[in-house]
Amino acid sequence: GQSLEQPSEVTAVEGAIVQINCTYQTSGFYGLSWYQQHDGGAPTFLSYNALDGLEETGRFSSFLSRSDSYGYLLLQELQMKDSASYFCAVRPSNQGGKLIFGQGTELSVKP
């Protein structure tokens, strides 16, 4: 089957850099996505990696290595508002377009 593993919690301080890892077990997939969800809010799309390598969008970057079955979300210049849950997700190529999510990483940014 398919599964994604993420750390359940990460804590960092304002201004720091934090990396949230996502390892997966799936035979083939179209790409790796990341979503952010603030407490009580809607998950919002952050990034998508179809190919190996680094994708940068402002303070956030996302990385994918298919050979290592591994990806990460990198958050730079952390701000208090970045405190939220972060989910990685893949779309396996043999499941008709279904999006599989990890269990989420709760990021706490401290002053």
Place this chain on the structure above:
Amino acid sequence: ETGVTQTPRHLVMGMTNKKSLKCEQHLGHNAMYWYKQSAKKPLELMFVYSLEERVENNSVPSRFSPECPNSSHLFLHLHTLQPEDSALYLCASSRRQGAEKLFFGSGTQLSVL
């Protein structure tokens, strides 16, 4: 605002009640989804609709019944639920089925007593 609106935001119901969750998207998308989010667990896909036709039913108990009257509206009808069904129910939409970018609503927090 994501363009996807869910009502109600909170719902408390007894096991013998019948209630409905509503989702509306103003984005002109062709695919809509219901997800269940329980604490410390991955989002679980429940149903997928593409162009108003159900294309996926993820082994969801029959006490959950979806309805998609048009491409902008999605309902989840609930009856004789169990306490373990208490969770956050999220609606999402995308331009087409299989698109990577989903737009989620803020969800309905459901408590079954």
